[in-house]
Amino acid sequence: MQDQRFEKPVRVALGRSRNTIYTVERVAQAADILLNRWPAMTGKKHVAARKACLGVLEGLKETRDARRAFVEAAKEADILVEQDPFR
Template structure:
């Protein structure tokens, strides 16, 4: 089960363009395989929150919130309100 959530747009440095993350499974994969930094308290918390959801101990909304905070920490969160896109 992928545990879908509303899209979170991040700047994918590997692809050089924005990418939408739409589920806990996608978030976990991105956090583990494609994340641009390897340390950070919010990164660690987001990874744990994804594991918690996959174990049935948290909601997809919790994982989404943690993913957004980690993306802000890594400076890859695309905030369309701020950017005017």
């Protein structure tokens, strides 16, 4: 299994009130969130992100593909926390 670090972390808001912010820095961390902490409603982008992360962990896909898919899934689920524009 090959866990890889994202070039740039992704922040997502989870929990019932979406008040817990997670900074996702690694593919295995993203996979864990996708599999175990994702909001109840899932969609096509969620499934694609799971496949992309598992592909990286199996050494079949690139880390940037998993990050991109994770970001798209987070947008689809409306849990992506945009980076602070003033930083």
